[in-house]
Amino acid sequence: MNILVTGGAGYIGSFASHRLIERGHHVVVYDNLSTGYKEFLHPKCKFVLGDIRDRELPARVMKDNKIDLIMHFAAKTSVPESIDNPLDYFENNSFGTMNLLQNCLKAGVKKMIFSSTAAVYGDTRKDFVSETDELMPINPYGESKVFGERMISHVHAAQGISAIILRYFNVAGASLDNQLGQKNPKANHLFHHLTETALGRQATMAVFGNDYPTVDGTGVRDFIHVEDIAHAHILAAEKLMNETNYLQTFNCGYGQGFSVLQALKTMEDVSGNKIPYEVLKRRPGDPAKVLALADKIKSELQWTPKYNDLKVICKTAFDWKNRPTS
Ligand SMILES: NC(=O)c1ccc[n+]([C@@H]2O[C@H](COP(=O)([O-])OP(=O)(O)OC[C@H]3O[C@@H](n4cnc5c(N)ncnc54)[C@H](O)[C@@H]3O)[C@@H](O)[C@H]2O)c1
Numbered sequence: 001m002n003i004l005v006t007g008g009a010g011y012i013g014s015f016a017s018h019r020l021i022e023r024g025h026h027v028v029v030y031d032n033l034s035t036g037y038k039e040f041l042h043p044k045c046k047f048v049l050g051d052i053r054d055r056e057l058p059a060r061v062m063k064d065n066k067i068d069l070i071m072h073f074a075a076k077t078s079v080p081e082s083i084d085n086p087l088d089y090f091e092n093n094s095f096g097t098m099n100l101l102q103n104c105l106k107a108g109v110k111k112m113i114f115s116s117t118a119a120v121y122g123d124t125r126k127d128f129v130s131e132t133d134e135l136m137p138i139n140p141y142g143e144s145k146v147f148g149e150r151m152i153s154h155v156h157a158a159q160g161i162s163a164i165i166l167r168y169f170n171v172a173g174a175s176l177d178n179q180l181g182q183k184n185p186k187a188n189h190l191f192h193h194l195t196e197t198a199l200g201r202q203a204t205m206a207v208f209g210n211d212y213p214t215v216d217g218t219g220v221r222d223f224i225h226v227e228d229i230a231h232a233h234i235l236a237a238e239k240l241m242n243e244t245n246y247l248q249t250f251n252c253g254y255g256q257g258f259s260v261l262q263a264l265k266t267m268e269d270v271s272g273n274k275i276p277y278e279v280l281k282r283r284p285g286d287p288a289k290v291l292a293l294a295d296k297i298k299s300e301l302q303w304t305p306k307y308n309d310l311k312v313i314c315k316t317a318f319d320w321k322n323r324p325t326s
Helices: 011-022 057-064 079-084 086-107 140-159 190-198 226-241 260-271 295-301 310-321
Strands: 002-006 026-031 046-049 069-072 111-117 162-168 170-172 205-208 223-225 247-252 277-280
Touching (some): 002 011, 011 026, 026 057, 057 086, 069 226, 079 086, 086 111, 086 140, 111 140, 111 226, 140 247, 190 260, 205 260, 223 226, 226 295, 260 310
Parallel strands (some): 002 026, 002 069, 170 223
């Protein structure tokens, strides 16, 4: 298959691109390098420096490369930044997706896999969220992805685009061979702070809130290894190639939660280093607990997680940050 990967120079998109190429697919990465890195590109991929908000370029690239399917990862991804600058998020993530869909229609590309997020559910107050639950995002990042999902569903109904929407929970970890991982120094994810503090590059890390109704008062999340997310994309792409007029949404998580303090302790164990932390008040837009009901992806795409182990997630994330070139 010829696959256009928007955001393919970023964290998750680079894993998907590498694994697709290893499986024999042709990959064109389309990325503006705002938070992506050229060094993550597979030597066999074609790279186009471009923005998903460009009115003309995406369709040209799709036609020139006879693209069969788009994997659309490109987005801004920070919840706190989205609260400070909401319009940047609607412009990049929502308008960007709308523009990409228009370009797909122009180029006749009718298959898309869209990176969505558990943030579309908001503070559900349920132990597990399922794909059919109401979408009640509580921050602009989540809202910007809901717009993306809804546009895809309308374009599916009107123009017959087939799509798979993957709602990832908290993606973490790095490749076991230490070749790929999260590099963006501004990444505001928990694992960035855990690894930086374990390595002594940050004196201490903040834990936002210890008064949530959870096991130890800190937020609980469904951490999923990035390789399992990449594999879900391969299965989704191969499913879409055999389907027409198809639209499905899948949660991508393990259905198992760990608190921030449990993750911190596990990182201390695997790194052998102490992680000093201070408890601050809750951050606006952070729900208490977000866990996936992930039966649907297992039955429909035969997805079987391989790295469902918090120690493996912590160890690969730590080794990646501790590599000599980091
Ligand atoms: N990391 C997570 O835990 C997580 C969880 C849920 C969903 N997601 C989604 O997964 C996708 C990938 O996230 P990531 O963690 O790899 O982030 P990332 O920042 O590492 O990757 C995003 C990539 O998109 C590119 N990009 C951004 N805006 C662009 C634009 N306008 N035009 C072209 N390229 C653009 C960036 O340069 C970067 O390479 C995003 O859509 C994100 O919302 C991530």
